[in-house]
Amino acid sequence: MADRPTAGVTPFLTIRGRRGQEALDFYTRAFGGEVVERNVAEDGQRLMQAGLRINGGFVMLSDEFPEWRGAAEPEPQGVTLHLQVDDADRWTERAAKAGATVTMPVADQFWGDRYGQVTDPFGHRWSIGSPIK
Missing domain, CATH: 3.30.720.110 (Signal recognition particle alu RNA binding heterodimer, srp9/1)
Structure with missing residues (x-):
């Protein structure tokens, strides 16, 4: 996608509790984010991957998928x-x-x-x- 960066570091946030769409809405309201891509998983419920521009930067996020990792994601910390x-x-x-x-x-x-x-x-x-x- 043309709006996605081709170099640099892009944070990718995991959102627990199937709240990915809620997070997109929050980042739009809180930080003036602009959603540039959004993909829903095959289950039709969870956000597989989304990208948004915030203040000239790019952030990606998804709902958590414990079935891919074998466990739930830890609470966000240290970043x-x-x-x-x-x-x-x-x-x-x-x-x-x-x-x-x-x-x-x-x-x-x-x-x-x-x-x-x-x-x-x-x-x-x-x-x-x-x-x-």
Whole structure:
């Protein structure tokens, strides 16, 4: 697909509990994401793979498929997705209104950004930063 990146690193999120479509809807509302591809599994219920653009980057996701791995996916941990944006306060507020939990309120940081963190309803952590004006 032409909208999919051909190089670089693309995060691929696994969404537990058959909530893949809900996650797509959330990322659209919370981060202004644009769904560019969406494929449903043969069972017609689970999201096999989807891709969306967020702030110029690309994120892929799917529902979990324990039958392919032999076990359920572990809870998301140890990874934070970072969004470098024009206004961290506005982006964080929009994410919170869409259902994210603010885990670190946006504040001025020593490295020159306004920076904060949220956790989405699916357990994935996001940091949001913008240059101090």
